[in-house]
Amino acid sequence: MNKIERACVIDDDPICVFGIKKILKKVGFCNEIIVFKNGFEAINGLKDLLKQNKPLPQIIFLDLNMPIMDGWDFLEDFIKIPNANRTYVAIYIISSSLDPRDLEKVKEYSSVTNYLIKPITSEKIDTVIGEYLN
Amino acid sequence: MKVSETFSHLNKDEAFVKNATSPIAILDENLNFLSCSKKWESVYKTPLNSILGENFFEAMPNFPKCFQEKLAGAINGESQISNGKSIQLNNGQPVCVKYNIRPRVSNKRITGVIAELTMTESNNMESLLDDAQKVARTGAWEVDLKTNKVLWTKMVNIIHEVEPGYTPSTYEECFEHFKEGEYRNKIYEAANRAVNENIPWDEEVIMITAKGKEIWIRTKGQAEFIDGQCVRIYGICQDINEFKLEELKYREAAEQLKRAVTVSKVATWEFHLNDKLAIWDDTCFELHNIDKNNYNGSLFARWKKSIHPDDVDVIENLFTEYKNEITSKTNTIHYRVLFPNNQVRTLKATLTFISEIDSKTYKAVGVCVDVTKEKIAEKKLKQYANITSEQNNNLTNFAHMVSHDLRAHSTNLSVLTRLLLDEKNEDQKTQILAMLKSATDSLNSTVYNLNEVTQSSDTTNIEEKLSQVNLLKVLQNVKNNISLKFNKKEATSIFDVPPNVEVTVVPAYLDSILLNLFSNSLNYSAPQRKPVITVKSKTYGNKTKIDFIDNGRGIDLNVAGKNIFGMNKTFHRNKDARGVGLYITKNQVEAMGGNISVTSKIDVGTTFTITLNK
Numbered sequence: 001m002n003k004i005e006r007a008c009v010i011d012d013d014p015i016c017v018f019g020i021k022k023i024l025k026k027v028g029f030c031n032e033i034i035v036f037k038n039g040f041e042a043i044n045g046l047k048d049l050l051k052q053n054k055p056l057p058q059i060i061f062l063d064l065n066m067p068i069m070d071g072w073d074f075l076e077d078f079i080k081i082p083n084a085n086r087t088y089v090a091i092y093i094i095s096s097s098l099d100p101r102d103l104e105k106v107k108e109y110s111s112v113t114n115y116l117i118k119p120i121t122s123e124k125i126d127t128v129i130g131e132y133l134n
Numbered sequence: 135m136k137v138s139e140t141f142s143h144l145n146k147d148e149a150f151v152k153n154a155t156s157p158i159a160i161l162d163e164n165l166n167f168l169s170c171s172k173k174w175e176s177v178y179k180t181p182l183n184s185i186l187g188e189n190f191f192e193a194m195p196n197f198p199k200c201f202q203e204k205l206a207g208a209i210n211g212e213s214q215i216s217n218g219k220s221i222q223l224n225n226g227q228p229v230c231v232k233y234n235i236r237p238r239v240s241n242k243r244i245t246g247v248i249a250e251l252t253m254t255e256s257n258n259m260e261s262l263l264d265d266a267q268k269v270a271r272t273g274a275w276e277v278d279l280k281t282n283k284v285l286w287t288k289m290v291n292i293i294h295e296v297e298p299g300y301t302p303s304t305y306e307e308c309f310e311h312f313k314e315g316e317y318r319n320k321i322y323e324a325a326n327r328a329v330n331e332n333i334p335w336d337e338e339v340i341m342i343t344a345k346g347k348e349i350w351i352r353t354k355g356q357a358e359f360i361d362g363q364c365v366r367i368y369g370i371c372q373d374i375n376e377f378k379l380e381e382l383k384y385r386e387a388a389e390q391l392k393r394a395v396t397v398s399k400v401a402t403w404e405f406h407l408n409d410k411l412a413i414w415d416d417t418c419f420e421l422h423n424i425d426k427n428n429y430n431g432s433l434f435a436r437w438k439k440s441i442h443p444d445d446v447d448v449i450e451n452l453f454t455e456y457k458n459e460i461t462s463k464t465n466t467i468h469y470r471v472l473f474p475n476n477q478v479r480t481l482k483a484t485l486t487f488i489s490e491i492d493s494k495t496y497k498a499v500g501v502c503v504d505v506t507k508e509k510i511a512e513k514k515l516k517q518y519a520n521i522t523s524e525q526n527n528n529l530t531n532f533a534h535m536v537s538h539d540l541r542a543h544s545t546n547l548s549v550l551t552r553l554l555l556d557e558k559n560e561d562q563k564t565q566i567l568a569m570l571k572s573a574t575d576s577l578n579s580t581v582y583n584l585n586e587v588t589q590s591s592d593t594t595n596i597e598e599k600l601s602q603v604n605l606l607k608v609l610q611n612v613k614n615n616i617s618l619k620f621n622k623k624e625a626t627s628i629f630d631v632p633p634n635v636e637v638t639v640v641p642a643y644l645d646s647i648l649l650n651l652f653s654n655s656l657n658y659s660a661p662q663r664k665p666v667i668t669v670k671s672k673t674y675g676n677k678t679k680i681d682f683i684d685n686g687r688g689i690d691l692n693v694a695g696k697n698i699f700g701m702n703k704t705f706h707r708n709k710d711a712r713g714v715g716l717y718i719t720k721n722q723v724e725a726m727g728g729n730i731s732v733t734s735k736i737d738v739g740t741t742f743t744i745t746l747n748k
Contacts, residue, residue: 018566
């Protein structure tokens with residue numbers, strides 16, 4: 001299996017982050033996991049990576065409901081980051097929202113690869129790996 | 135030829151023909167003239183001596199050949215009689231010929247014909263009269279009072295739907311066809327008046343035909359007097375049924391319209407744009423509250439004065455637009471009319487412009503009605519619709535928030551328990567257990583919040599829960615309840631509230647509102663300075679305004695402004711769920727009949743202003 005170098009989790013819920021990290025480690029998803037508590041921290045963190053000439057994470061798991069800067073605002077700002085490799089970043093929304101308005105809204109963002117409904121299980125992560133390898 | 139010879143071949147009787155009062159000719163079997171009456175000579179301008187022995191058609195060149203048949207018929211023994219037959223003379227003139235052509239018999243042998251031919255200037259007048267009667271469905275009648283003999287023209291019989299030969303045989307029978315009661319009595323009396331007082335009549339009444347059909351007829355009659363004695367009455371009878379029914383229908387419709395217009399208070403008016411002449415009906419004066427008999431200046435000027443100043447321009451613009459051919463011919467406008475005691479009524483006017491291009495005159499005609507009630511109802515309806523739509527929106531948001539927040543917790547609980555089951559490491563297990571506890575606490579607080587939201591939205595029986603409380607006392611109470619947090623943050627408070635200020639509230643709501651505002655101010659205090667919370671109150675009439683001012687971090691209202699009191703943003707995992715908290719606060723304030731607003735400046739502070747009833 002082509003192991004992913006770096007994955008990123010953006011979520012303000014520590015329990016949720018704890019759970020995802022456990023699962024990602026269990027399936028040996030990637031070498032490095034970076035975590036941000038909200039969209040604002042994430043944008044700054046990703047910009048820092050670029051400054052240090054490090055590549056962006058190949059996969060981002062993004063929560064929607066977060067304080068300071070939520071998932072939607074992150075998506076708006078993310079596409080403004082000047083980096084050609086950005087288009088190779090797969091963004092997965094992770095949310096407990098079943099609101100059809102959210103599902104509809106996601107379609108407006110071409111940078112989003114898919115929408116995962118919490119809880120995040122190892123089966124769902126397997127699907128993500130399958131999609132990524134394709 | 136001698137005259138005596140001339141008549142020698144005639145019968146003795148035939149000699150008398152000479153002096154007959156009608157035009158008579160005597161012809162032999164070859165249709166040659168044997169003789170004619172003097173009348174014939176004068177009528178046909180044919181002196182006897184010039185036609186004697188001449189053939190009929192040669193002597194009378196204008197008679198068409200079709201007469202040959204008649205004459206021949208008589209020679210064959212068949213009398214030919216007509217009371218009037220239209221023929222065309224050979225010179226093209228149409229005439230009516232009345233003839234009586236009989237065989238001339240002597241010694242039991244037909245020896246020629248005796249023809250009586252009266253020519254009138256065609257019977258066109260008569261047939262015209264006949265046709266006219268048919269078209270007008272009008273017949274003539276006459277009662278000879280001396281003999282009680284009744285004469286009807288054909289049309290009278292047709293109208294009465296009786297046999298062609300029928301006429302009433304007595305004076306009384308003349309009235310039997312009129313509908314019994316009102317109509318029959320009316321005509322009977324009219325006829326009596328005509329006979330006794332020589333007063334003619336002209337009435338529209340219902341009669342019943344022989345076939346039992348009720349129809350409207352017009353009957354006219356008058357009497358003829360000779361030597362002060364009424365000798366006959368005569369007149370006409372006209373079938374006016376269709377016309378009358380239409381008229382009655384129209385009258386009923388017109389009456390209905392009039393009633394409707396009167397009841398519905400629809401005003402009608404006319405306005406001449408050129409000379410500003412206004413023509414109004416009484417209702418129009420009433421709707422504009424103008425005394426019809428007592429106003430100064432022109433009606434147009436007075437009308438403008440009665441209208442709400444904001445609406446005058448709208449109407450004048452419409453007139454201008456019409457003159458400039460911008461607007462259509464028919465328009466509906468609403469305008470307000472000022473009534474005493476600051477009352478305002480809304481009128482709806484529907485108008486049509488009429489222009490006579492040649493004379494360059496423009497006028498507007500139309501109707502107007504008072505739609506004040508409808509306007510008020512419409513406004514209320516819009517308000518309700520807004521409230522409903524807002525509440526509906528809130529409900530949808532609430533449902534999704536509940537779903538989202540509860541799911542967030544249940545998801546975490548299930549993830550944590552699964553991890554706990556899989557985990558072998560004791561340290562890790564302890565960590566997971568701690569998280570499990572925090573997750574259940576969050577779930578608890580979420581459920582608590584949701585309950586608060588539900589209760590604050592419920593305004594039923596709110597009146598029963600309202601009571602007067604002292605504002606300052608409540609403030610101090612709430613502050614005491616969170617004194618721990620106050621001390622921890624080293625916060626100070628200034629209550630600029632007179633000790634006698636009372637507000638009408640649901641006590642639990644006011645506690646909850648103030649607690650929420652205090653908590654917010656303390657939680658979102660500016661890091662570099664100690665929190666200072668100032669509460670001021672001011673009373674206006676029966677309202678009390680409370681300003682709740684802090685020196686905290688402030689809120690960027692450009693970002694959060696619209697949703698600050700809404701449920702759209704939920705910060706479910708923040709212990710002091712600000713989004714839900716302010717939503718509850720707003721609901722509680724409004725449930726008590728008050729309102730709440732906010733101003734804020736980043737890094738300076740936030741002020742919430744609450745208005746409550748005294």
